[in-house]
Amino acid sequence: MIAQPLMLNAIALPVTAFIIASLGPLQYGAWSVALMLTTTATMLANIGLRNLLMRSVARTPQEAATLFGEHLTLRLILMAIAGTVALLFCILLDYPSVVVQCVAILAAGMLFTAAGNVSADMLQGLERLPSLAKINMTAGLLLTVASAVAVWLGTGPLGLAVSYLVGPMITGSASLWFVHKRLFPVRPIWNPTRFVSLLKQSRHLGVPQMFGLLSYEAESLIGPKLLGIYAFGHFSAGVLLPRRLMIVPDGLNTAFFPVLTRQFHNGDSQIGATVKRFALFVGLACIPVAIAVTLLAEPISRLLFRDERELCRMVMQISAWAIPLIGFESAMGYLLTAAGREKDEARLAIARAVLGLAISGVFIWQFGLLGACFALPAKGVIGILVRVPTLLELRRSHLSSRLAPATLTT
Numbered sequence: 001m002i003a004q005p006l007m008l009n010a011i012a013l014p015v016t017a018f019i020i021a022s023l024g025p026l027q028y029g030a031w032s033v034a035l036m037l038t039t040t041a042t043m044l045a046n047i048g049l050r051n052l053l054m055r056s057v058a059r060t061p062q063e064a065a066t067l068f069g070e071h072l073t074l075r076l077i078l079m080a081i082a083g084t085v086a087l088l089f090c091i092l093l094d095y096p097s098v099v100v101q102c103v104a105i106l107a108a109g110m111l112f113t114a115a116g117n118v119s120a121d122m123l124q125g126l127e128r129l130p131s132l133a134k135i136n137m138t139a140g141l142l143l144t145v146a147s148a149v150a151v152w153l154g155t156g157p158l159g160l161a162v163s164y165l166v167g168p169m170i171t172g173s174a175s176l177w178f179v180h181k182r183l184f185p186v187r188p189i190w191n192p193t194r195f196v197s198l199l200k201q202s203r204h205l206g207v208p209q210m211f212g213l214l215s216y217e218a219e220s221l222i223g224p225k226l227l228g229i230y231a232f233g234h235f236s237a238g239v240l241l242p243r244r245l246m247i248v249p250d251g252l253n254t255a256f257f258p259v260l261t262r263q264f265h266n267g268d269s270q271i272g273a274t275v276k277r278f279a280l281f282v283g284l285a286c287i288p289v290a291i292a293v294t295l296l297a298e299p300i301s302r303l304l305f306r307d308e309r310e311l312c313r314m315v316m317q318i319s320a321w322a323i324p325l326i327g328f329e330s331a332m333g334y335l336l337t338a339a340g341r342e343k344d345e346a347r348l349a350i351a352r353a354v355l356g357l358a359i360s361g362v363f364i365w366q367f368g369l370l371g372a373c374f375a376l377p378a379k380g381v382i383g384i385l386v387r388v389p390t391l392l393e394l395r396r397s398h399l400s401s402r403l404a405p406a407t408l409t410t
Helices: 003-044 049-059 061-092 097-108 110-125 129-152 156-163 166-183 192-216 218-227 229-244 247-266 271-319 322-338 342-409
Strands: none
Touching (some): 003 110, 003 156, 003 192, 003 218, 003 229, 003 247, 049 247, 049 322, 061 097, 061 110, 061 166, 097 156, 110 166, 129 156, 129 166, 192 218, 192 342, 229 271, 229 342, 247 271, 247 322, 271 322, 271 342
């Protein structure tokens, strides 16, 4: 789950550099705004349902077919609504016409994204990670080629938006085919009562995720208006590599989450060792990545913007340290959710998100582009600090439950 996207990003890096250098800060800024709006809408449409499906499948794999059909239908409905909202939001904020047109094109691919997401959640819950990685790799390679051709032909942001439909179309189609052929027949299930129940169940995960996403994307949501499209183009190029490298902690979370869920659910005595291994993996994987990005920021920014590289270099070097900080924060959230403490995680995530939104707004308002850079790692620190007391309490309660039988026997 980590090696596949890392390899894909390594292959796509020259293409990404070619796209940024060809479009320039202004056009790339406009493209980034459109991509950010549709990506944010896509993630909001999941509103906690992804973790809910993964956890349900890990606990009750015999119900996988029914769970898949219900989530597929619900997610398609939510994604259609999200795409419409993203387009209206873009129009209301009076973005340039090229941004509106790109959002309209990208919104069409969100239905394929929904199908791909549900299939990915199912494969993750059943721990079929190699199959998922192969599908993602194929789709990513074809998308990379299509985007390079679109920019080489001089089609600008609009052509780039069309090329970005390739990825979700392949991922959605291939993953549905895999589930249908290898696991069980794919059958959408229409059950409004069940949909309401799923949304209620996901609220403890979905509400904090919604706030967290808005906090995480605050710089991208606020930046275009406060910084201007040109400066936002530099910011988007600078944070691109650090944000893509968030796949490192995300891959670890994906791999460990079903294991943690199963061990907590079964009262496995090895849960403590698994948690320690989880934390060690996150640290050993994320900190060297942040160091590498910091060292490579100068040559990469020179490649992207040549004479205007200083802004991009600064953004990259500062935002790189959000990788380990947000990685540890995310791992803590996954751990609480796996332990069945989603209500606590919801409360803590909302508190972190509200503080993060405030920090982003104040930093950007007072310090401009520099403030936007420092806001990213600062939010990771806040996320860690707000979760530490609850995790310590979880550890104490887990130790108490293990010692209680021995005490009674004595």
